[in-house]
Amino acid sequence: MASSLPAGISSLKLTVKRENGTSGRSRSMANALPRYPYLFFLSSILSSSRLTLPSSYDDFHRCRAGLLGNETQRSDLSFAPRSAHSRQSALLPRSRCFETAATRCQRSSRSNTCPGRAVQARGPEARTQCFGFWKTGGFRARFISESVYDLRSRLREAGSDLLIRFGRPEDVVDNLVGAFKKDGMDVEGVWMQKEMTSQEVQVEGDIKDRLKKHNVPLEFVHAKTLIHPNDLPFEVSETPDVFTPFRKRVEALGPTMVRPCLTPPETFKPFPPSIPSTPDYRLDVSYEVDVDGLLKKAPESVEKGKDQISFHDILQGLLRPLNDTPLSFAMNITEGSSMLQQRHPASAFPLRGGESSALERLDWYFVRGKSADSSRWGKADPPPVARYKQTRNNLIGHAYSTKMSPFLAYGSISPRVIWEALNAHESKFGEDQNTYWVRFELLWRDYFFFAAEKFGNLLYDVGxxxxxxxxxxxxxxxxxxxxxxxxxxxxxxxxxxxxxxxxxxxxxxxxxxxxxxxxxxxxxxxxxxxxxxxxxxxxxxxxxxxxxxxxxxxxxxxxxxxxxxxxxxxxxxxxxxxxxxxxxxxxxxxxxxxxxxxxxxxxxxxxxxxxxxxxxxxxxxxxxxxxxxxxxxxxxxxxxxxxxxxxxxxxxxxxYDRKEGVGSKMHGNPQEKVKDGKVKRYKKLVPPRQNAQWNNGDGRAPQGGYQGNAQSSTMAPNFLPPMYMHNASGASPTGSADHISPSTSTTPSNHAGGSRERNTSGPPRGLRGGIGAGAAIARTGSPGGLGNAYGGASTPPFSGNVRVGSSIRGGQRGFVGGALASATGRTANVHAETGALSKADRESSWRRGAGSTAVNDGAGTEQVSVSMNNLTTSE
Ligand SMILES: Cc1cc2nc3c(=O)[nH]c(=O)nc-3n(C[C@H](O)[C@H](O)[C@H](O)COP(=O)(O)OP(=O)(O)OC[C@H]3O[C@@H](n4cnc5c(N)ncnc54)[C@H](O)[C@@H]3O)c2cc1C
Structure with a gap:
């Protein structure tokens, strides 16, 4: 578990004891936790503190009822891990679900008037305040859901469990505490992470009010920011109005600026043997097969029963309103369900949600990762953070920056854990502008938190x-x-x-x-x-x-x-x-x-x-x-x-006339300096190694601190961007050429060029085979790796082939092999070579509505056919 408890997403802790318990309520969380059985739970799967449920309850219920065969029986709410599924119905009346966007707008100030919203009120939907977008779009819905179920898995591994409830936090907490009390239990307290922004603080107030009637206190922990608010050298209300003075004042605190991480307990007390019924939605996954690669131990032989619910089903339920209705009231675009659930092969954030994924990424970026194949480059290579300042302004691939922000946003990792990872890295490789710059950015994050607390509702004000x-x-x-x-x-x-x-x-x-x-x-x-x-x-x-x-x-x-x-x-x-x-x-x-x-x-x-x-x-x-x-x-x-x-x-x-490459800042912006940043050098950094060979002058070798091993004999002037950190070798510009090239010539030979990228070890990484090139092959042999190929035919009459290979750890883990073919009116073949493509990613599609299907030929080879617009192909 993350060392800054509580980890997780707006998690609440409930400490319960029997009414005839032997001790009074403990003030300190550390004391209170181990004493009695306690319960972790999330009151809302989607960002409880922000009321960002993507659907109305009605919509959700309709979908869920569909999943359950319109069963309306009340839940028996059994909480044993991996309990059999129990059926339930929507019990919350529609009118009590959500304040509508229109109501919220009426409440807002003059400067917050909401153009066009009056006619757009659509009942209890979680829409943004003024312009009616869904508050939580599909990708975040997926990410948060993954985070929640990962948290549950981790708690189970530590001997406890997570109760997952879907609803407004104040309702869920109230219902649960009430039910415990009715059952003769005494509730010692409810703990939650302290929020700072006005709407979230409002929710905290609502929870507190509801708990008052039960005579139960609400306690807060500060785990969001790097700097504990009590350690600031000023009151939050006196946070400087500009970042630099803020930074200088907090940096002056020296080593006391950031508190050390707490060591998490290895085990937690088990769940209470019984949990009373409440009228909220429970979102238990009863079908535990590792369809989405989420669970550690996947009993894959078990067939999904008629009434069972998988993570995928839940996600579909959550996404259904988004898939069925427009993105905003102005735009008639609905997000296709397949897209909402898929990681795009070219995504710069190809990671799944949850603490496990956060720690894996942390380890790769700060400790283990190499810019190139480690077997080739040796152990002395520093991990990617050693080049953060040079790469942070890049645009392609996942490696150019830490990608910690989604994990930080949903509490899967604490900024203090990242701080300590930086300390550990520096003790080995030395401190320089690269590591300092990550700290600098984390301070920006803190700064906006404290500014938001200081200025309250002005955060959302047009002024x-x-x-x-x-x-x-x-x-x-x-x-x-x-x-x-x-x-x-x-x-x-x-x-x-x-x-x-x-x-x-x-x-x-x-x-x-x-x-x-x-x-x-x-x-x-x-x-x-x-x-x-x-x-x-x-x-x-x-x-x-x-x-x-x-x-x-x-x-x-x-x-x-x-x-x-x-x-x-x-x-x-x-x-x-x-x-x-x-x-x-x-x-x-x-x-x-x-x-x-x-x-x-x-x-x-x-x-x-x-x-x-x-x-x-x-x-x-x-x-x-x-x-x-x-x-x-x-x-x-x-x-x-x-x-x-x-x-x-x-x-x-x-x-307009500036030529390609002239004045490029793709490898770091030399003007970007913190003038007064005190950067000591403990050790000289190991210089980045390069091994780029080009057999003609048209290609560009990776430069400026990137590690890449590129060989090409092609005429391709646009080589794979170096930040992709790949190994590629090539032979010729046509047919079986092994280079990555968005073709820039209109001559057929270049279009027919193929590309190949191969990576046989290392962390999950998005591999791009080629864009606009005739053919692309991407492979990853890395355990847990993400092997994505992105390529396709560009100009008739050439074919595009995309081949995706993912190795399989232990022969059973779901590996994501995403394939995306972008052909224009000609054949595109997607060949996914893996024994365990995840279901979602097997369905490769293009944003224009392409769909694809895959069948396993039994020999570890997926035959994927892709159809795009008027194009239908198969291999
Ligand atoms: C218009 C706009 C909207 C943004 N919206 C968000 C948002 O909703 N959520 C969010 O986390 N970031 C937001 N950012 C900040 C920044 O773009 C992202 O934090 C960053 O791109 C995330 O990628 P990373 O984790 O790889 O960042 P890295 O470059 O690796 O930085 C490390 C960490 O520092 C923090 N950080 C970096 N830059 C900023 C910044 N400018 N402000 C605050 N914190 C920062 C993040 O927590 C980030 O994870 C926004 C920036 C702009 C300009």
Whole structure:
């Protein structure tokens, strides 16, 4: 268990004792825990403190009733681990489920008026406050669910269990405590992690009120932040209005700044023998087969019984409202269920939720990981954190940054555990700007927490924190007309905001980031800054549109980090240079100099030369035709992309002629310095090793601190981005070539090129076989690894092959082998070579609605056929 108890997601602890117990209530949590049986439970599977249930209870119930054959019998609520499934019905009346979005809007202040929401009220749905997005989108729903069930597995391993309830926290706690009392038990107290943002604090207040009637105290633990609030050298209400003074003051605390992690107990007391019935939903998985690779011990031989429920069923129930209804009231796009549950093969966050996954990632990033195959590069190689500062602004692959944010957001890991991992790393490899920078970013996280607590509801206010810090400035920015509005009900699909949120502005760097977010639930920090600046500064729209859209889609959504950062970029928060604006064309050329990132998410642009790929509106009709690029406004398809950008800023023009690679910051930004950061060097870092061989001058070798072993004899000018940390070897540009290349030439030979990437050891990693290349093969032999191939045919008449191989640990674990073929009107073959593809990932699909099916031929080979748009293929 995480060493900063309580681990888990808004977990509550309930300590119970029989009424005739021998001792009074213990004040200290440490004392209270081991004394009597106690119970961990989660009151809501989806972010209880944020009321972000994706569905109304009615919807959920309908789905669940469907799963259970419309059974309405009340639950007998047995809590023995792996208990047989018990049936139940929805007992909460609809009217008591959720405050509607419209009600919340009526309550809000003048500056928080919600355009278009009056007509959009849809009853008890968990929609965002102003613009009606689902509060919790599919990727986060999946991530949180995985986290909860992982927590349960870990508690079971430690001799306890987790009671999972679905409902409003105040109802669930009230019901449970009431039921215990009725059964003759005395409840000593309820513990939960202290939240800081206003809506969550409101929930805490509601729980406290409900507990009062039972005479049961609510106790808090502070485990969210790196710095315990009591250790701050100022009151939270005096948190500096700007980050740097905050950082300097807390850093001055020295070694006492961060408390050490607690050592978690190895075992916990068992669950109470019986748990009384309550009218809430229980979400017990009764079918424990490792369908999703979630459980450690999977009795795979057991067939799923008629009434049994698997994790997959629960997830489907949770996602159903999202799959059935539009993403927002303005957009008619529904998220296809297959997409919602799948990890996108190109996702920068290919990890599953939960503490187990968090610790695995921590170990890889800070301890065990190597930038290249360790057998080749030797043991002295430092793990990826040693290059954090150089890589953190990259855009492709999972390795460019820690990817700790989703785990931090849902309590699966404590920032103090990361802090200690940094200490351990530094004691071996030395301290430098790379390790310091991770600490620096963790302090930003803390800063937004404390700022959110200080400024309360202003976190969600259009005028931002500036209303308190500089009311005169803020006054102008909350006047009508300062921000443009978006009326979700009236504005149609061609409205600039709708186009932005659907990734079809015609500005590739912005669109690629939005598409990445929509299709994977993640976006890099660089992307987030650019999108936020574009929406609020270039377009001048209410920044909360973007903040709510991010809230809905980000796996790592966290209220203070999200709204705090949006305010910062929009110029109404903690940035002393509020007018700062990102130049998205310059940024694209700085950070995606070769255009690989935009080509990855917008395959229509795959044939464009890097010098044009960020400004496709500059090429004429004839050239567009030559590159196979059709014009569209309505959709970004495999071969069509908007002809004109929604706006064109003069400031972009001086960057139009900048050539590929010139001024690139893809390998670190030398201007990025903390001037006063005290960085000592204990030891010289082991220099990064490279072994890149190119047999012609067109390819680029990995540079600047990346470790890669690349060999190519190809004419492919666009090699795999070095941050992919791969080994590849190649032979020729056609047929069986082993290189990774988004083809940039229109000549057939390049399109027919194949690509191959192979990784035989190491941690889970997304491997990309090739994009737009004729064929791709990706393999991973790593236990627990994720082997993803992403490739496809680009131009007729060539075929695209994607082959995915995942080795199998112990012959039975579910390994994710995701395959995605992006062919244009021609054959695409997906060949997944594994004995244990997970069910979800077996169904490879493309965001345009592709579907695929897989059958196992019995010899460890999955034959996967993929159909995309009008394309149907099989191998
Ligand atoms: C408009 C916008 C919205 C954002 N929304 C969120 C959000 O909802 N949740 C969230 O966790 N982060 C948010 N961020 C911050 C940042 O983008 C992510 O924390 C980061 O990209 C996560 O990837 P990582 O864990 O690999 O980060 P790393 O670069 O590895 O950083 C390590 C950790 O430091 C923290 N961190 C890094 N940058 C920031 C930052 N700018 N602000 C606060 N903490 C930071 C995170 O906890 C992160 O896990 C947002 C940034 C912007 C510009």
């Amino acid at each position: 931002g924190f500036e209303r308190a810090t500089d009311p005169r400035q803020a006054e102008r920015k909350i006047e009508d007309g300062w921000w443009k509005g978006w009326d979700a009900a009236k504005d149609g699909p061609e409205h600039v905001i709708t186009r932005l949120l659907e990734g079809r502005t015609g500005i590739p760097f912005i669109d690629a980031n939005i598409l990445e977010l929509r299709e994977s639930g993640f976006m890099s920090n660089r992307g987030r800054q650019n999108v936020a600046s574009f929406l609020s500064k270039d377009l001048g729209y209410d920044w909360r549109i973007g903040a709510e859209f991010f809230q809905s889609h980000l796996i790592d959504y966290d209220p203070s980090s999200n709204y705090g950062n949006w305010q910062y970029v929009a110029g109404v928060g903690n940035d002393p240079r509020a007018s700062r604006q990102f130049n998205c064309v310059k940024q694209a050329k700085d950070y995606d100099s070769h255009g690989e990132y935009v080509k990855m998410w917008i395959p229509a642009l795959r044939n464009l030369p890097a010098d044009n790929v960020h400004t496709p509106w500059l090429i004429d009709v004839e050239e567009r035709r030559r590159y196979g690029l059709k014009t569209t406004q309505m959709d970004v398809t495999m071969d069509a992309y908007p002809g004109r950008p929604v706006i064109e800023s003069e400031s972009w023009q001086k960057h």
